[in-house]
Amino acid sequence: xxxxxxxxxxxxxxxxxxxxxxxxxxxxxxxxxxxxxxxxxxxxxxxxxxxxxxxxxxxxxxxxxxxxxxxxxxxxxxxxxxxxxxxxxxxxxxxxxxxxxxxxxxxxxxxxxxxxxxxxxxxxxxxxxxxxxxxxxxxxxxxxxxxxxxxxxxxxxxxxxxxxxxxxxxxxxxxxxxxxxxxxxxxxxxxxxxxxxxxxxxxxxxxxxxxxxxxxxxxxxxxxxxxxxxxxxxxxxxxxxxxxxxxxxxxxxxxxxxxxxxxxxxxxxxxxxxxxxxxxxxxxxxxxxxxxxxxxxxxxxxxxxxxxxxxxxxxxxxxxxxxxxxxxxxxxxxxxxxxxxxxxxxxxxxxxx
Amino acid sequence: xxxxxxxxxxxxxxxxxxxxxxxxxxxxxxxxxxxxxxxxxxxxxxxxxxxxxxxxxxxxxxxxxxxxxxxxxxxxxxxxxxxxxxxxxxxxxxxxxxxxxxxxxxxxxxxxxxxxxxxxxxxxxxxxxxxxxxxxxxxx
Numbered sequence: 001x002x003x004x005x006x007x008x009x010x011x012x013x014x015x016x017x018x019x020x021x022x023x024x025x026x027x028x029x030x031x032x033x034x035x036x037x038x039x040x041x042x043x044x045x046x047x048x049x050x051x052x053x054x055x056x057x058x059x060x061x062x063x064x065x066x067x068x069x070x071x072x073x074x075x076x077x078x079x080x081x082x083x084x085x086x087x088x089x090x091x092x093x094x095x096x097x098x099x100x101x102x103x104x105x106x107x108x109x110x111x112x113x114x115x116x117x118x119x120x121x122x123x124x125x126x127x128x129x130x131x132x133x134x135x136x137x138x139x140x141x142x143x144x145x146x147x148x149x150x151x152x153x154x155x156x157x158x159x160x161x162x163x164x165x166x167x168x169x170x171x172x173x174x175x176x177x178x179x180x181x182x183x184x185x186x187x188x189x190x191x192x193x194x195x196x197x198x199x200x201x202x203x204x205x206x207x208x209x210x211x212x213x214x215x216x217x218x219x220x221x222x223x224x225x226x227x228x229x230x231x232x233x234x235x236x237x238x239x240x241x242x243x244x245x246x247x248x249x250x251x252x253x254x255x256x257x258x259x260x261x262x263x264x265x266x267x268x269x270x271x272x273x274x275x276x277x278x279x280x281x282x283x284x285x286x287x288x289x290x291x292x293x294x295x296x297x298x299x300x301x302x303x304x305x306x307x308x309x310x311x312x313x314x315x316x317x318x319x320x321x322x323x324x325x326x327x328x329x330x331x332x333x334x335x336x337x338x339x340x341x342x343x344x345x346x347x348x349x350x351x352x353x
Numbered sequence: 354x355x356x357x358x359x360x361x362x363x364x365x366x367x368x369x370x371x372x373x374x375x376x377x378x379x380x381x382x383x384x385x386x387x388x389x390x391x392x393x394x395x396x397x398x399x400x401x402x403x404x405x406x407x408x409x410x411x412x413x414x415x416x417x418x419x420x421x422x423x424x425x426x427x428x429x430x431x432x433x434x435x436x437x438x439x440x441x442x443x444x445x446x447x448x449x450x451x452x453x454x455x456x457x458x459x460x461x462x463x464x465x466x467x468x469x470x471x472x473x474x475x476x477x478x479x480x481x482x483x484x485x486x487x488x489x490x491x492x493x
Contacts, residue, residue: 011366022373047395083409085402126431154435159427208427209412334399336406336432343406343432 043331046350049117050333053348054085064090065240067101074111086338089311090239092123096312100237100244105318120318120349127153129204129216145188149180151204157182160204163262167294168198168222169303172258174265196222199305201292203262211288211343217307233299236308243280243293254278254297261289282310288341311339321349396467400489403432404471411476417443417483418475422454430458436492444484461490
């Protein structure tokens, strides 16, 4: 074989090798970015859907207020609102599975009219309030309970003003406002003749902005056994400024009902009742605060306290993406929304169905 | 003559292989820039929404007029995700800086910085306009 043929053979082989290796390297380098471009389009579409959920009022516009109305078109925005991302208090409450008038995921999925999109919506206060009972000091006439109250956002302390309420059988006390630098100690004194269990309600308002509010509750034993979990005796369903209370046991009788905000509180008055349910009117408080309602009663002879927030948060509804096999197609969007003049954090997850 | 041809072939080979390698790198680099801009857009949207929510009841202009920079910093800290750091600068209508103190929650360690410009008006008796520049980055 002449030397020139060998040279040509090696040169051609080298060229082919270079081209093939360049193609392989290029495809390896580019493949994540090509996928990224596809994901970018999906992310943009899902981002627009998330905005649509929060900025669209739905059809009919007042589907939240009417307990029997199923929306033809799903949207959470408050009708006739001038504030962007202001959600309707009743539409939000109807997303909570504990509400008697809650929409099911299937109903919302149909009303969204996007068969290829599954979603999850979570609504929470912007910061958390945690209450811990740190000490109990009984004496002859009264018992002092010492609580540690933490106001934090993902572990970072939040300066907040705290308003406390204590409720027990035939007992109601509103505490003075105290300031928390992220952690504060609060003493609650209860006379020994008061029958428990008792409920401590804390409504916290950020020092830097009065619209950023949160709340926490803590039920504790006082001349009683350990308190049972909430929703054990009553189903509390706030809607359209009325609190529907359904009995979960036949021998239940109600005692008192209270509505609490940061600045105001009031006893609730019954507007309707039947053998298995009672309805209370909820006052229209002019306050940037969730309304917490506590209802006391007897199951036969044992005393109980149940509570609910209006808007009925924290809430979670939708698909559970944590168990999904295709995690790469799930996109999360975080929005700050206004409900009843207070700010909350709304997380929306969207993915393929 | 033959040796002269061999040299030419080697030069053509080297030129072609270099061209292929450089073109691959050029395409990769362009696609990388597209990816970054999407992340910055998301971050800018989060920042803009926080400013809009603060301005919805006039709080933003009130922080500025009261020179309550600590309050404004704390409010943004609460409204923005925990993993986002920010730096805020406020200008008046003549583009003179209004805030003499730094309004920030820490240093920027990220290469990807998003920029938001927001114009807000005071709701007081005297009408004033402020231009708010918000820089955002994800803490790495």
